[in-house]
Amino acid sequence: MAVEPAIEVTQIALTLKEQLPILQIVVPFVAAPLIVFFGSRSLTWPITFAASAISLWISVALLLQVADGGFISYQIGGWAPPLGIEYRVDAANAYLLVLISAISTVILPYARKSVASEVARRHHTLFYACYLLCFTGLMGVVITGDAFNIFVFVEISSLSTYALIAAGAGRDKRALTAAYDYLIMGTIGATFFVIGIGFLYMATGTLNLADIAERIAEHGGNRTIHAAFAFIIVGMGLKAAIYPMHLWLPAAYTYAPSAVSAFLAATATKAAIYVILRFVFSVFQPDFAFQSLALEFILMPLAVLAMFAASFIAVFQSDLKRMLAYSSVAQIGYMVLGITLLTQTGVTATIVHLFNHGITKAALFMGAGALALRAGSSFYDRIQGMGRTMPLTSAAIVIAGLSLIGVPGTAGFISKFVLVEAALDKGWWLVALLVVFSSLLAVVYVWRVFETLYLNAPAAGTIRQEAPLSMLIPLWIMALATIYFGFDTQLTLGAARTAAEGLLAGTTGMLK
Amino acid sequence: MEITTAIILSMLVPFGATFTNLIFHDRENLRDGLTLGAAIVTFGLVLTILAKNGSATSETLTLFEVFPGVDIAFNVEPLGLLFAVVASGLWILTHIYAIGYMRGNKEKHHARFFACFSFAIASVMGIAFSANMLTLFLFYEFLTISTYPLVAHKGTPEAIRGARTYMSVLMGTSIALLLVAVIWTYSLTGTLDFAKGGILEGRVAGVMVPLLLGFYAFGIGKAALMPFHRWLPAAMVAPTPVSALLHAVAVVKAGVFTMMKVGIYVFGIDFLAETRASEWLMWLAAFSIIAASLVAMTKDNLKARLAYSTVSQLSYITLGVALATSLGVLGGGLHIAMHAMGKITLFMCAGSIYVATHKTNISQMTGLGRVMPITFGAFMIGALSIIGLPPMGGSWSKWLLIMGAADTGQWIMIVVLMVSSLLNIAYLLPVVARGFFLSDPENGGPVREAPLLCWLPPALTAAGTVALFFYAGTIQQFLMPLVAAN
Numbered sequence: 001m002a003v004e005p006a007i008e009v010t011q012i013a014l015t016l017k018e019q020l021p022i023l024q025i026v027v028p029f030v031a032a033p034l035i036v037f038f039g040s041r042s043l044t045w046p047i048t049f050a051a052s053a054i055s056l057w058i059s060v061a062l063l064l065q066v067a068d069g070g071f072i073s074y075q076i077g078g079w080a081p082p083l084g085i086e087y088r089v090d091a092a093n094a095y096l097l098v099l100i101s102a103i104s105t106v107i108l109p110y111a112r113k114s115v116a117s118e119v120a121r122r123h124h125t126l127f128y129a130c131y132l133l134c135f136t137g138l139m140g141v142v143i144t145g146d147a148f149n150i151f152v153f154v155e156i157s158s159l160s161t162y163a164l165i166a167a168g169a170g171r172d173k174r175a176l177t178a179a180y181d182y183l184i185m186g187t188i189g190a191t192f193f194v195i196g197i198g199f200l201y202m203a204t205g206t207l208n209l210a211d212i213a214e215r216i217a218e219h220g221g222n223r224t225i226h227a228a229f230a231f232i233i234v235g236m237g238l239k240a241a242i243y244p245m246h247l248w249l250p251a252a253y254t255y256a257p258s259a260v261s262a263f264l265a266a267t268a269t270k271a272a273i274y275v276i277l278r279f280v281f282s283v284f285q286p287d288f289a290f291q292s293l294a295l296e297f298i299l300m301p302l303a304v305l306a307m308f309a310a311s312f313i314a315v316f317q318s319d320l321k322r323m324l325a326y327s328s329v330a331q332i333g334y335m336v337l338g339i340t341l342l343t344q345t346g347v348t349a350t351i352v353h354l355f356n357h358g359i360t361k362a363a364l365f366m367g368a369g370a371l372a373l374r375a376g377s378s379f380y381d382r383i384q385g386m387g388r389t390m391p392l393t394s395a396a397i398v399i400a401g402l403s404l405i406g407v408p409g410t411a412g413f414i415s416k417f418v419l420v421e422a423a424l425d426k427g428w429w430l431v432a433l434l435v436v437f438s439s440l441l442a443v444v445y446v447w448r449v450f451e452t453l454y455l456n457a458p459a460a461g462t463i464r465q466e467a468p469l470s471m472l473i474p475l476w477i478m479a480l481a482t483i484y485f486g487f488d489t490q491l492t493l494g495a496a497r498t499a500a501e502g503l504l505a506g507t508t509g510m511l512k
Numbered sequence: 513m514e515i516t517t518a519i520i521l522s523m524l525v526p527f528g529a530t531f532t533n534l535i536f537h538d539r540e541n542l543r544d545g546l547t548l549g550a551a552i553v554t555f556g557l558v559l560t561i562l563a564k565n566g567s568a569t570s571e572t573l574t575l576f577e578v579f580p581g582v583d584i585a586f587n588v589e590p591l592g593l594l595f596a597v598v599a600s601g602l603w604i605l606t607h608i609y610a611i612g613y614m615r616g617n618k619e620k621h622h623a624r625f626f627a628c629f630s631f632a633i634a635s636v637m638g639i640a641f642s643a644n645m646l647t648l649f650l651f652y653e654f655l656t657i658s659t660y661p662l663v664a665h666k667g668t669p670e671a672i673r674g675a676r677t678y679m680s681v682l683m684g685t686s687i688a689l690l691l692v693a694v695i696w697t698y699s700l701t702g703t704l705d706f707a708k709g710g711i712l713e714g715r716v717a718g719v720m721v722p723l724l725l726g727f728y729a730f731g732i733g734k735a736a737l738m739p740f741h742r743w744l745p746a747a748m749v750a751p752t753p754v755s756a757l758l759h760a761v762a763v764v765k766a767g768v769f770t771m772m773k774v775g776i777y778v779f780g781i782d783f784l785a786e787t788r789a790s791e792w793l794m795w796l797a798a799f800s801i802i803a804a805s806l807v808a809m810t811k812d813n814l815k816a817r818l819a820y821s822t823v824s825q826l827s828y829i830t831l832g833v834a835l836a837t838s839l840g841v842l843g844g845g846l847h848i849a850m851h852a853m854g855k856i857t858l859f860m861c862a863g864s865i866y867v868a869t870h871k872t873n874i875s876q877m878t879g880l881g882r883v884m885p886i887t888f889g890a891f892m893i894g895a896l897s898i899i900g901l902p903p904m905g906g907s908w909s910k911w912l913l914i915m916g917a918a919d920t921g922q923w924i925m926i927v928v929l930m931v932s933s934l935l936n937i938a939y940l941l942p943v944v945a946r947g948f949f950l951s952d953p954e955n956g957g958p959v960r961e962a963p964l965l966c967w968l969p970p971a972l973t974a975a976g977t978v979a980l981f982f983y984a985g986t987i988q989q990f991l992m993p994l995v996a997a998n
Contacts, residue, residue, distance in 0.1 A: 402657070405683075405687075406687070407653050407657065408646070408649055408650040408653050409650050409653070409654065414578070416691075417579065417691075417695060418579075420691070420692065420695045421695050421698060421699055424695060424696055424699040425699055432692060432695075433688075433692065436687055436688050436691055436692055437688055439687055440683075440684055440687060440688055443679075443680070443683050443684070443687065444680075447676075447679065451672065451676075454661075455664060455667060455672055487575075487576045487578065487584060488576055489576075489577075489578050489579070490577075493579070
């Protein structure tokens, strides 16, 4: 299937509309050093928010251009690929760009109070600078069409993430070891990834993803390419916290400042999953990845294991944030499972779950942060009975919790429905049943939170006051979004379907 | 008013009552008055639909397309309308009763209680008017979630345990089985609409038909088919108005209603009859009827006994569908109304006894009939209706079910229904007999009824069971389109 580019790009882009792909990255990237340069605490937050909001606007504009299935190819500096770096926007990554920038724009107003209470004042400028770098990195990973460029952006986002997690040390010193763990694991992941890219470059002589894809399709695979594939999947699997490479995640999400946990949980692993999708379907072609390498028989059991093992561990946690982190590992299992189905419905399920789980988890972590603001921590014995003292925060947590279970009328239901449908369509009976059975574990761990919040007396020594409005409003925007996207699926499911179609059609080739 | 507007309003009005309860949580007369108003308006809306639409199937109102070919959509058809009339009508009486019970009993957290109650009614309206399986499933889950706080209401360890059982059985079955059945149906047919004659014919064959039916039948946990009936006795820790409306009318009837919808509109009665896919369900329902009655006999706690009686009676309706014949379907449909009226009477009487004397066990109620003659009188009438004796409404639905069994030559089922009636006598009438004919010095004294708001509603519903005896024919006529040839 030949896909036409959405915009005919001449050698050098001239209008603002044509410059949108690079502005998507440049705006937050430049804003980060600006914050440090001004060094003024009063300017820090407004600049961060403005950069994030502009990014959101750009990403929506990009999504609108590619929503019908075309793509935009942007050549940096007018240097044509494969020599120059190409940014390529299609439905799959435009969707992710919107997700990441929208989550960031909603979380930032929340972050203001939350960060003020959890991070020392003198660190604020650097904190927000790191935040913007992390944001830039994630956006870059998603937008670029160049393999080495992906690595560069992965490193940008990872390095800043280590710093962001360590910023939680003001509240709990264990944030430092969590950041250190992630530093080691993340570096191993990035190294594996870059080794894989190196092998690919060795075998094909190019770094442009579309170009690599064309050459693999022409010349077929060889051992180097197989090895490259393995390195890339393992490397990105580490970043995506695919079970059993998830060990860095629970501690990192638990001890990071609440706003950071919310942002990372909703976006960071999602970007990594996207890279895996892109490599498996656009670069290597599914036939190669699955038939010759039998990837489904490696990834599918791991996905199922994640769904059960991580959910099971989540049941026994006594800290809300830690429970949510383990639940994330389980949910990533659903996304990986969708990939291994190798059908359009399966990939649609993965992509729509990226979005739906993103907003759900963001809402839950924001709720946890709001509770922690008043209770001092998110341990169950501290937050118990908060349903009475913080009714609005708790109600939002209930809504998002129901979405995490996948109750109809919430976003989580939509992705679960599509995933089960995909498994049934393929005739994978057992897998469909395993998905629903594992979501019963979600009922257990979510209900434990509800009981803690509502059926206990508040703990002594907690502040009995509702969270400030600046936290409540973003929290409720997210919570209501989980309901809205449970009914109106035009945007989410529609875009996911277009994206899956595009991915399964294989590569669109180089622009000659 | 357009029918579609009335449908939407009949859900929005109780939904709005949820919020008036929360907003005016400390002004109890205003709060309870507004909810009563909402109940009356809701009933009025349902009657408007009834008057306008009769027993036709109305046009479908579509709100969102959630998946290709599957919408959030509503319409009116006879069975749903009957369910809506029963639930919204009894809501008015139960609300009055609940005000008396909650105040008389000095229960706490009234606002939260009535808010969840109203939300549950809104969900029931959604179930009654849903035009496809997805919409029904949506409101089915809303109903589970909104009734959970009602079961856990007292906050005692016992209530929390009961609520946990309630939650885990209902949510567990619906997620693990019903959802799979729904998606499987969608995967087979590409639609989930309720259509006359079913949507599955020609799409699924062989052993897969009873298997799919099994996913539905066990997935609809609210129908309390054994072995997934444990939630119903567990829910009896809730305050009695909850047991009365929700666990004798709304929640359990939502279960069997869904069962009937699946039988009539998803599988199609003819398809079930042809493939004999529902035969196993018939036997299981028969087992549930007898086994639950036997368990009921062993219970000394009055509410527990009534709960097991409900488990048994619900299986009548499941049996009606499983017979896969017109008379069975009509009998099942009729039994939704008849059992609702009878059982709500029994539960409200049990609550009145509790409010007046704080007694929960049958063995403590010796001689109480002379102290509370109206309550025990109403209990007796309700019990006779459940047993199925004329001139109470319950006799007609049982009659139709027996005719249905005879129609298909299932003689054993006739025996089951007969034995069940005998068992009903054995576990319901001793309560009345003990109250009126035995005496206990502890329960002596002059007539001392529960507060007016507690004894009046059951007296009215008891009268209702008698009225239903005479209007059964009308209801049966009303349900005829369900079984009319295509």
